Amino acid sequence: ASYKRIAAVDDKVKAFITLDEENARSYAKQLDEALVGKVEKGLLYGLPIGIKDNIVTKGLKTTCASKILGDFEPVHDATVMGKIRSSEAIMIGKLNMDEFAMGSSTENSGFFQTRNPWNLDHVPGGSSGGSAASVAAGEVLFSLGSDTGGSVRQPASYCGVVGLKPTYGRVSRFGLVAFASSLDQIGPITRSVEDNAYLMQVIAGYDKMDSTSANVDVPDYLSSLTGDVQGLRIAVPKEYLAEGVNEDVRNKVLDALKVLEGLGATWEEVSLPHSKYAVATYYLLSSSEASANLARFDGVRYGVRSDNDKNLIEMYKESRSQGFGNEVKRRIMLGTFALSSGYYDAYYKKAQQVRTLIKKDFDEVLEKFDVIVGPTAPTTAFKIGEKTKDPLTMYANDILTIPVNLAGVPAISIPCGLSNGLPVGLQIIGKHFDESTVYRVAHAFE
Ligand code: GLN
Secondary structure: OHHHHHHHHHHHHOOEEEEOHHHHHHHHHHHHHHHOOOOOOOOOOOOEEEEEOOEOEOOEOOOOOOHHHOOOOOOOOOHHHHHHHHOOOEEEEEEOOOHHHOOOOOOOOOOOOOOEOOEOOEOOOOOOHHHHHHHHOOOOOEEEEEEOOOOOHHHHHHHOOEEEEOOOOOEOOOOEOOOOOOOOEEEEEEOOHHHHHHHHHHHEOOOOOOOOOOOOOOOOHHHHOOOOOOOOEEEEEHHHOOOOOOHHHHHHHHHHHHHHHHOOOEEEEEOOHHHHHHHHHHHHHHHHHHHHHHHHOOOOOOOOOOOOOOOHHHHHHHHHHHHOOHHHHHHHHHHHHHHOOOOOHHHHHHHHHHHHHHHHHHHHHHHHOOEEEEEOOOOOOOEOOOOOOOHHHHHHOOOOOHHHHHHOOOEEEEEEEEEOOEEEEEEEEOOOOOHHHHHHHHHOOO
16 A cells, blocks of 8 residues: 555655665565464554665665765664564655755755645655655655754654654664764654654664663653643743744644643743754754764765776765765865864854753753643745755754754654644653653644
8 A cells, every 4th residue: 555655646745765665565475474373463563664764774775865875775774673673564665855864845855856745836844854745645654754953843844744853862873874963863753643652662762782872761652642731831932932933833833732721731931042042053063063974975985986096085075076965065064164173162162062051941941841832843834945045044944943952852743733734833842751741742632
């Protein structure tokens, strides 16, 4: 059914880079045959899942939507892929994204543009645009994305589906191609909050292969789906409803707060005063980390190599010049500049200090409240091409998701209505390692 649906709609949506039909069918057959006399099925038994193309899959092309990795076949699986396999879900294929997860619209894919299934003239969001669009278009039941500054939540919001960025350290990053290692997290994208909790149950947990993985018990997420929000204390940051947030979006969020009030929760306006520095801080830190992480793509160890064999340096230069797209080059230059001696204190060090202040803002609010609620993005999905000329306008779009990554806390985006026929996303932010409360609040809407 999944491949049939893909055949019917993916020439319009263009969510998939690679399909793995033969292996998927043979695994499905294997599961069917093993069913006879089988007592316990895997938690995701037989369910079709799509994977963002920056999560490595053994023997199956993993491109990060970059020409430099156009023919790269990993020799091992990411930790999450092993977990998916043990859950008996069926991997359908690899999903389009902004190149190396840098972007908010999937317009930076090195291959092609994914479109928003709600309106094909609009972007699906990014960088996990393929992951969100494939679920919204009914091509797969769920998918995995990655979220460094909003890349699971923002596309989920734009495509009217559910996307969770787990607490930093909750899900193993082993086998996730690194963009900004101190911010990256893999997250589930699904149609419902319940499905999301199922997928999260499978992928969460400590992994000794990831040095930043947290050795913290994983609770039973499904048991938190009670719908009970009686007595829950909600903080609403005034910065999240301020100017720049579209009026329709603001009203949908206020409507959602009314629903929660009706169920016995209370809310109060608070302030996250350092949020205004989040975009600048994030783009300095993430580009710095990216410039170091992407040094490994040199035409020797992975992927595509230029045939310029004049000398080693020329070969590096040409492989990288031809292999990387413009946005990736921009980030590498920004990061290299910010890390260079003489500028380090003024940029990178300063940004680290501001990051601490942003995290403190969240810690203080979450000491008094159970969750923080606001919109996921300031607007609904914008038109393809609308923001490509000005990178700063594109960056500003992440203003409501980025602070969450800098603070390391978990957050979900769930649909909360339509504006001009396009979905609006509600963001629910929780305490460190408290995905359960985030799910409980989100589930109250189902
Ligand atoms: N849009 C942000 C960026 O371009 C976030 C990307 C992400 O979360 N991977 O960096």
